[in-house]
Amino acid sequence: MGEVVVITSGKGGVGKTTTTANIGTALALEEKKVVLLDADIGLRNLDVVMGLENRIVYDLVDVVEGTCRLKQALIRDKRFKGLFLLPAAQTRDKNAVTPAQMQKLCEDLREQFDFILIDSPAGIEQGFKNAIAGADRAVVVTAPEVSAVRDADRIIGLLASNELLNPQLIVNRLRMDMVKRGDMMNIEDTIDILGIDLLGVVPDDEKIIVSSNRGEPVVMESSSLAGQAYRNIAKRLMGEEVPLIDMENEDTFIGRLRKFFSGRNKKKE
Amino acid sequence: MLDFFKFFSKEDNKSKDVAKERLKLVLIHDRANVSPKFLEMVKGDIIKVISNYMEIDESSFTIKLSRIEQGDDNYSSALVANIPIKRMKNIGKNNG
Numbered sequence: 001m002g003e004v005v006v007i008t009s010g011k012g013g014v015g016k017t018t019t020t021a022n023i024g025t026a027l028a029l030e031e032k033k034v035v036l037l038d039a040d041i042g043l044r045n046l047d048v049v050m051g052l053e054n055r056i057v058y059d060l061v062d063v064v065e066g067t068c069r070l071k072q073a074l075i076r077d078k079r080f081k082g083l084f085l086l087p088a089a090q091t092r093d094k095n096a097v098t099p100a101q102m103q104k105l106c107e108d109l110r111e112q113f114d115f116i117l118i119d120s121p122a123g124i125e126q127g128f129k130n131a132i133a134g135a136d137r138a139v140v141v142t143a144p145e146v147s148a149v150r151d152a153d154r155i156i157g158l159l160a161s162n163e164l165l166n167p168q169l170i171v172n173r174l175r176m177d178m179v180k181r182g183d184m185m186n187i188e189d190t191i192d193i194l195g196i197d198l199l200g201v202v203p204d205d206e207k208i209i210v211s212s213n214r215g216e217p218v219v220m221e222s223s224s225l226a227g228q229a230y231r232n233i234a235k236r237l238m239g240e241e242v243p244l245i246d247m248e249n250e251d252t253f254i255g256r257l258r259k260f261f262s263g264r265n266k267k268k269e
Numbered sequence: 270m271l272d273f274f275k276f277f278s279k280e281d282n283k284s285k286d287v288a289k290e291r292l293k294l295v296l297i298h299d300r301a302n303v304s305p306k307f308l309e310m311v312k313g314d315i316i317k318v319i320s321n322y323m324e325i326d327e328s329s330f331t332i333k334l335s336r337i338e339q340g341d342d343n344y345s346s347a348l349v350a351n352i353p354i355k356r357m358k359n360i361g362k363n364n365g
Contacts, residue, residue: 146288153296182283189289193296 002033002113004106005237006135008159010151012122014143015172018208018218020119021049022227025217026234028083032114035074035084037105039131040121041096044088051215052077052085061089064101070108084113094126099133106134115237124158132159138167139199144174144185153194168199170233175204176247187244200233202226203247294336297346301334308332311348319352326353 007020017040024036038046041061047053058073063086077083086109089096109116120131132138138159142152152169159167171190178184191198205226211218218227219234225245232242301307312332319325332350339345 146292149292150295150299154299157300179285182285185285185288189285193289193292 002110002116003137004110004116004118004135005137005139006039006118006120006132006164007139007141008120008128008131008155009122009141009148010124010155011142011148014141014148015202015208016122016141017045017049017119018212019139019141019170019172019202019230020117021046022217022219022230023234023237024115024117025050025077025080025083026219026231027115027117027237028077028080029219029231030234030238031082032238033082033112034115034117035086035109035113037086037109037116037118038088039102039118039127041088041127041130042090042093043121044090046119047075047085047087048215049212050077050085050217052087053215056087059087059089060105061092061096064097064105070105094121094130097130099129102130103134124154128155128158129162132162132164135164138164139170140167140194140196141170141172142190142194143172144179144190149185149190149193156194156196166197168197169194170200170202171198172202173204174201174247199236200229201244201247202229202233203245294344294346298334308334312350315350315352322358323354324356324358326355329353 007016007023009016017038020036024034027034036046036050038044038060040046044059047056052075055075058068060073062068063070063073073086075085075087077085106116106118118131118135121127140152140155140159142148156167159165169191171187174187175184179186185193187198187201203225205218205224207221207224208218208226211221211224217230218224219230221227225247229245232245235242312330315332316325316327316330330350330352332348335347335349336344337347
């Protein structure tokens with residue numbers, strides 16, 4: 001029986017889709033059977049981030065309405081064994097499905113997969129309600145800035161009132177240079193304010209944009225710090241204990257120099 | 270007095286500290302407003318406790334969250350309740 005995890009944030013643009021794509025890919029690399037479910041009906045993007053946009057025939061709404069069988073709508077990612085995408089419909093809106101239908105869909109997917117990752121739409125309306133309806137647990141993505149943290153707090157409250165009581169936090173787009181200057185809230189600040197458990201921290205990384213340009217998840221890049229962070233998050237989702245990456249020495253010129261001289265293959269603890 | 274505040278504000282000058290303080294304040298209000306029942310529940314409990322000591326006018330009892338300026342752009346949150354008293358109970362006598 002698989003586990004249904006919804007990835008949500010409240011505010012748009014903090015990296016839900018990138019997070020979903022990368023955690024899912026990382027889980028598949030760990031030999032889990034994974035389906036990425038794009039619940040952002042009308043504004044689908046998980047397909048382009050994953051580079052699977054040309055392979056869509058049927059979508060989530062087709063499955064729910066019985067236009068096709070579930071199996072027909074699942075797109076197999078040929079690059080990663082065990083990874084599938086169930087795309088959102090692009091020409092419909094959030095009201096095309098109901099929470100009850102989403103629950104049923106999640107139950108069906110649970111039979112076939114180890115992890116069902118749901119990419120939630122931004123906002124707190126119908127699309128959000130649909131996205132969380134069938135979930136066992138929730139991951140809240142935020143960026144260390146006031147608007148994203150405020151919205152994350154609201155989402156945590158709404159999750160609680162829908163019986164998703166212990167969401168875990170991903171702090172995305174952390175910039176160590178700004179943290180050091182005191183111009184960006186650090187991990188402790190963010191956790192202190194939101195009061196939930198930390199699942200992981202993802203540094204701001206240009207490679208994220210480069211890889212979504214290409215439709216290749218950044219976890220495929222072994223040299224990317226963000227990729228490493230996502231691989232760690234996937235392991236933590238599986239229940240492994242993985243320490244946070246030491247970003248102190250990574251994101252500065254000195255840090256890069258130090259890294260260069262100490263050899264690139266040094267294992268990060 | 271102004272220098273006293275300046276001294277502290279210098280310490281807190283980092284923009285991330287400003288962000289954190291502002292967020293903490295705004296979230297007090299956000300959280301209280303998530304459930305419309307929140308303040309009603311607080312009100313109910315206050316009535317319960319206060320009624321042990323005095324008779325109050327429940328119909329004119331008001332309660333709200335508000336921001337209080339503590340000088341120099343310094344704000345804090347406060348729970349402001351207005352509880353009209355009808356009559357004090359004579360509890361002091363027994364304890365005296």
